[in-house]
Amino acid sequence: MILQKRLMICASAMAVMAGTAMPAAAAPWVRGYVVGQYEYAFRYGGRPDYTRGAEIEPGVDCPHGSSIHFANGEQTKIAVARQKFRTQQEIDWISAPPGLDQVRAPVLTRFHIWNRAVAYRAYKRGIETYVNPWAADDPGQPQVTSRIGDGFNLDGKVKAADFVSPDGEKGIDNNLYRAWGCDAPWRGNGNATLDLRANDKMQEGLYTMVIRVSGNKDPMNDDDATFEIGYSPDKIVKDARGGIAVDYSYRILTTAQYTKMKAKIKNGVVETEQVERMHTPRIAWFYDQTGDTNFAKGKVRLNMSADGLSASGLLGGYRDWRELYTENTFAQDGGQQGIREHEDHVSLYFALRRNADGMYNAKTAKYDGISSVYRIKAASAYVVNPENPKMEVPKLLLDEERKQAFEAIKANTIRGAETRIPQPVPPGTTEAAVGSFEHDIVDLPNKEFYIKTLDRPHYANEDKDGIPPWMRRRRGTSAPVPATPPAAQPAKPQNQVSIEKPTEVASAETK
Amino acid sequence: MKRSIGMVFGVAAFCALSSSSFAADPPAPAPAPGAQASAAPAPATPVADAPMVPPAKPGVFTATKKGATGYHLVVAGHKFTSRDDIEKYLAWRAADLTMADKGTWFTFTQARTAADKVPAPKRDPAAPRHSFKMANFQPVWRYKTKGAADWKSWSPYTGAAFFADGIKAEDITDFEASADIVVRKGVMDDADPLGYEAGAVSDLLINQVSPPV
Numbered sequence: 001m002i003l004q005k006r007l008m009i010c011a012s013a014m015a016v017m018a019g020t021a022m023p024a025a026a027a028p029w030v031r032g033y034v035v036g037q038y039e040y041a042f043r044y045g046g047r048p049d050y051t052r053g054a055e056i057e058p059g060v061d062c063p064h065g066s067s068i069h070f071a072n073g074e075q076t077k078i079a080v081a082r083q084k085f086r087t088q089q090e091i092d093w094i095s096a097p098p099g100l101d102q103v104r105a106p107v108l109t110r111f112h113i114w115n116r117a118v119a120y121r122a123y124k125r126g127i128e129t130y131v132n133p134w135a136a137d138d139p140g141q142p143q144v145t146s147r148i149g150d151g152f153n154l155d156g157k158v159k160a161a162d163f164v165s166p167d168g169e170k171g172i173d174n175n176l177y178r179a180w181g182c183d184a185p186w187r188g189n190g191n192a193t194l195d196l197r198a199n200d201k202m203q204e205g206l207y208t209m210v211i212r213v214s215g216n217k218d219p220m221n222d223d224d225a226t227f228e229i230g231y232s233p234d235k236i237v238k239d240a241r242g243g244i245a246v247d248y249s250y251r252i253l254t255t256a257q258y259t260k261m262k263a264k265i266k267n268g269v270v271e272t273e274q275v276e277r278m279h280t281p282r283i284a285w286f287y288d289q290t291g292d293t294n295f296a297k298g299k300v301r302l303n304m305s306a307d308g309l310s311a312s313g314l315l316g317g318y319r320d321w322r323e324l325y326t327e328n329t330f331a332q333d334g335g336q337q338g339i340r341e342h343e344d345h346v347s348l349y350f351a352l353r354r355n356a357d358g359m360y361n362a363k364t365a366k367y368d369g370i371s372s373v374y375r376i377k378a379a380s381a382y383v384v385n386p387e388n389p390k391m392e393v394p395k396l397l398l399d400e401e402r403k404q405a406f407e408a409i410k411a412n413t414i415r416g417a418e419t420r421i422p423q424p425v426p427p428g429t430t431e432a433a434v435g436s437f438e439h440d441i442v443d444l445p446n447k448e449f450y451i452k453t454l455d456r457p458h459y460a461n462e463d464k465d466g467i468p469p470w471m472r473r474r475r476g477t478s479a480p481v482p483a484t485p486p487a488a489q490p491a492k493p494q495n496q497v498s499i500e501k502p503t504e505v506a507s508a509e510t511k
Numbered sequence: 512m513k514r515s516i517g518m519v520f521g522v523a524a525f526c527a528l529s530s531s532s533f534a535a536d537p538p539a540p541a542p543a544p545g546a547q548a549s550a551a552p553a554p555a556t557p558v559a560d561a562p563m564v565p566p567a568k569p570g571v572f573t574a575t576k577k578g579a580t581g582y583h584l585v586v587a588g589h590k591f592t593s594r595d596d597i598e599k600y601l602a603w604r605a606a607d608l609t610m611a612d613k614g615t616w617f618t619f620t621q622a623r624t625a626a627d628k629v630p631a632p633k634r635d636p637a638a639p640r641h642s643f644k645m646a647n648f649q650p651v652w653r654y655k656t657k658g659a660a661d662w663k664s665w666s667p668y669t670g671a672a673f674f675a676d677g678i679k680a681e682d683i684t685d686f687e688a689s690a691d692i693v694v695r696k697g698v699m700d701d702a703d704p705l706g707y708e709a710g711a712v713s714d715l716l717i718n719q720v721s722p723p724v
Contacts, residue, residue, distance in 0.1 A: 063636075063637035064637055064638070084595075123715065123718070123719055124719075134711070134714040134715065135714070135715065135718070136715075137645060137715070138641045138642045138643055138644070138711065139639075140638075140639030140640060140641045140644075141639050141640055142637075142638075142639050142640070143639075143640045143701070145636055145637060161698060347639070350641070350642040350708075350711060351640065353642065353708070353710075353711060354640075354642045354699050354701055354708050354711070357698075365610075365613075366710060417714075419561060420561070420562050420714050420717055420718065421560065421561065421562060422718070
């Protein structure tokens, strides 16, 4: 019976390819995809070849271009001059450290001085800013002013400030785009630095996201389809040109980061129902950030190509804005990413907060969520269930210590924002360039000034140079401490399966 | 045409070889109970050592209704500490009052006159947006000094130095800082240079302020 259905689908496919019109057959069908590109659905409105003075690619999305926080000494001076506790000498020597020409790594030395300084911008000394952004002045963030935006009408309303989709749909909710769409590392024409970084890491095996669409009618038109999205423990297979290889097999885990939804398909466009909670892998470029998006009121729209080889679309809903903040800030540390990427997480915190528009919390009378839409591009794949249906998302043993530190700093940040009690930086992080600063400043003539003047978190068991134990381990100057072994590891990971080898699955099904 | 025929045969061969390809996968097992509906982050719980601004003594803070949603706010005292201290306390009271009125943000109305020399902040939708710009929260002041019978006033918009800059703090016997605000609901207009998100202002200032005496 199954074989018969299969032959019918093959016959349909051949008819389409031969250019013959045949009525679509009603038969069970499945299409699988592996996501090869995954990024915020930010609509770029600039021109890559155009700058105006200090503005980077001004455009209809961002009239003055991308953010330029910490882009040079002047910008850093503006940031550190806001703290009334700083002396003029401090401000001058942070923004332009004297004696840099005498050190071995001048750029890196300045980088770490800035990192340490910008990590302490609260209303008084000693309060770390990235853990406690609410305790700092709002530096301001360029925001998207365009009316055109990708996404969904998540709340069913058409409000004055909503975006209009490129194809004219009104009421589009995508306030993450409004808040962060001009932020330098997320803005670009396919070349936004953190988009590239996150996609590169995903394609190189940090995590894999897969989609499975199934139904009983025509894959291009089915009003009773099923849509599944989730994590795969199998690394993405690339082709010889570095693209995503098509038609490899990937397991989909149904234990976490997984959602199954009803969907309707019209002319190849899959539109899912809107579910209370939608779980998918989230954008990450370090293991510590990986996890569940946990969208509220989530939904997906996927445009499948007729040949079944590719798909592209949007997934969105409301995300807890404090989680978005911590995921973007603490992959490494706030100062490091901010200076490198010309973004200021304090500005981003306030931008998220004031643009929050969903997940209303009656207890606090505030919105906990911000409408957020992600863009995906996917290649055809075979999405199969794992042998063990209870298989969990695998853990990376060597990165578990760092992930625990990430979870701890995330918890402290949220606790601080809720209680308004300044929270400390937990052990295990590199906040305020702890370790790196001490390492790179050794040749600087005025190093004592910076060591005495600039705040930093302190920890138990620091060495005489102030290097905490985890930094010594990461630098290889002390013995590694094995992390706690994760539970529920598969005994023997399965490998990807190429379609060129008819598999046991096929023979088993024809029995 | 030749190409189409080739493709048809290709597809046929492909179907024959990989007869699993178009078959429906076995249905996925139901997700774990927590997978479809994990709880939203826990709401804030009362904290024993939560920050709290000490209550003001009678007469220190007054809020007089001005129009449907406006207020004239005054902070008064006798022991002058610093301009920053008093103005921050006034800003915190403005935020607190806004939230008590179920507002989400407020606008500060600058008390300007035709003679003022300091330029007013201009709205620029293309400029960076803010939840607050504390530098633009500029109350006007009145004060009395030792032995003086009459109040004197000082406005930040005249360009004159702050009145207390040339006076010993102990010589200031009475002072008042006042501000007009309008409480607003809904989405904040973050392009307004005189707009203040009440929650964000409160968060920033709650650990910094106390009422003057």
